[in-house]
Amino acid sequence: MKEARETAAAARFVPGQPDMWAFVLFEALVFTAYFTVYVVCRTRNLELFLQSQAHLDLRVGVFHTLVLLASSWSVARCVQAARERSYEAALRHAYLTVLFGSVFLVSKVLEWAAKLRQGFGFTTDEFFSFYYFLTAIHFLHLLIGFVALGIAIHQLRSPLRRSQETVETCATYWHTIDFLWVLIFALLYVMR
Amino acid sequence: MRLFAVWLALSAITLTQLGVGSADGGDVLVPNAAITVGAIGIALVKVRIILREFMEVRHAPVLLGRLTDLWVVLAGVSLLGCYFAGMA
Numbered sequence: 001m002k003e004a005r006e007t008a009a010a011a012r013f014v015p016g017q018p019d020m021w022a023f024v025l026f027e028a029l030v031f032t033a034y035f036t037v038y039v040v041c042r043t044r045n046l047e048l049f050l051q052s053q054a055h056l057d058l059r060v061g062v063f064h065t066l067v068l069l070a071s072s073w074s075v076a077r078c079v080q081a082a083r084e085r086s087y088e089a090a091l092r093h094a095y096l097t098v099l100f101g102s103v104f105l106v107s108k109v110l111e112w113a114a115k116l117r118q119g120f121g122f123t124t125d126e127f128f129s130f131y132y133f134l135t136a137i138h139f140l141h142l143l144i145g146f147v148a149l150g151i152a153i154h155q156l157r158s159p160l161r162r163s164q165e166t167v168e169t170c171a172t173y174w175h176t177i178d179f180l181w182v183l184i185f186a187l188l189y190v191m192r
Numbered sequence: 193m194r195l196f197a198v199w200l201a202l203s204a205i206t207l208t209q210l211g212v213g214s215a216d217g218g219d220v221l222v223p224n225a226a227i228t229v230g231a232i233g234i235a236l237v238k239v240r241i242i243l244r245e246f247m248e249v250r251h252a253p254v255l256l257g258r259l260t261d262l263w264v265v266l267a268g269v270s271l272l273g274c275y276f277a278g279m280a
Contacts, residue, residue, distance in 0.1 A: 014256060015248040021256060028263050036270045043278020050221040058210060065206045073199035076246040080195065175247045179239045183267070186235035190209055191275075192224035 015079070016169035024176050027141075031180050034137075035187055038130050045126060050192065052127035055120060060111055061189035064104055065182060071100035072178040075171045078152070082167045087156055090167070094153045097174065101146060108139060134184050141177050148173045198245040202238055209234055228275055236268050 014021060042049045078093035112135070115121075115128075122132045148170040155161045212230045243260045244250045250257070 012251060012253045014252050025259060025263060028267075032263070032267045032270060035267070036274055039271050039274045040278060043275060046223055046279075050223065054221045058214065062206055062210045065209075066203055069199060069202045069206065072242060072246045073195055076195050079248075172247055175242055178246075179242045182235050182238045182242070186209070186231040187271075190212060190231035191228040192221060192231075 016165060016172045020169045020172050024172060027176060027180070031183070034134060035183060038134070038187060041126060041130070048125055049127045052120070052125055052131075053188070055115070055118065056131070056189055057111075058189050060107070061185045064107060064111075065185050067100050067104045067107070068178045068181050071097045071104070072175050074100060075149075075174045078156075079168055079171045082156060082162075082164055087159075087162070091153065091156050094149060094156060098146065098149055098153075101142060101149070101174075105139070105142060108135065131188055134188065138177070138181060138184055141180065145174050145177045195245070198241060202241060205234060205238055223279070225276070225279065229272065232268065232271050232275075236264050239267075240264050 074093045074096040078090045078097065081087070081090035081093060112132075115131075120128050122129055152167045152170040155163055155166050209231065212227055212234065240261070243264075244257075249260050
């Protein structure tokens with residue numbers, strides 16, 4: 001029994017570099033602080049937040065979430081394929097992740113442009129200040145995510161450069177962008 | 193196949209959020225604790241699934257699993273606690 005437990009413990013592994021996980025947990029805490037401040041400000045001025053929130057399209061938020069979830073699936077498949085040494089498949093899934101990320105990026109810019117055309121800017125009111133701040137800081141993380149994907153693709157393209165740990169580290173960063181968006185979506189588009 | 197099933201489940205849960213977010217008609221928004229708890233609760237379940245399945249925390253050392261679970265609980269307590277404290 002003890003032996004079986006020890007074997008199971010030995011089989012466990014940290015995906016990617018442990019430093020990246022420290023960063024992920026740090027980012028998660030920083031974003032939790034942003035989200036908490038948002039909820040506190042929201043409850044102090046609930047009517048205004050609800051009125052402004054009504055100008056967001058819930059279906060657009062759902063679309064963004066579905067696209068990022070698809071990107072998380074494809075980057076997880078990339079890691080799995082690389083682990084099985086199916087590097088062609090890993091590359092295909094890495095490119096697919098870039099495609100999903102690009103769809104999110106373009107769609108988010110179009111949403112911002114539509115809101116600005118409707119007269120809702122960063123200084124319109126407190127809700128839109130939070131809307132632009134949270135989505136913009138997430139957008140910045142997405143741009144860094146493209147750099148991480150570029151590193152993974154660069155490594156996967158040559159047998160001389162391939163490092164499973166680096167591919168897993170880049171994927172871990174990309175998933176972080178996804179789960180942070182899942183919370184941003186719930187707080188900006190759905191909650192009342 | 194497992195990853196695809198996870199993605200399908202996460203997408204299906206996201207579509208239920210479309211229902212949750214439209215539960216009060218959606219045109220004129222009014223305060224609604226049930227929708228808020230549903231929205232944040234569903235989001236945290238999705239986050240935990242992403243962590244465990246896509247990010248492979250279920251294969252990671254127990255400490256990492258506990259730290260990520262602790263953060264999910266902390267986020268839930270913090271967000272819902274502030275919401276209900278502010279509404280009281």
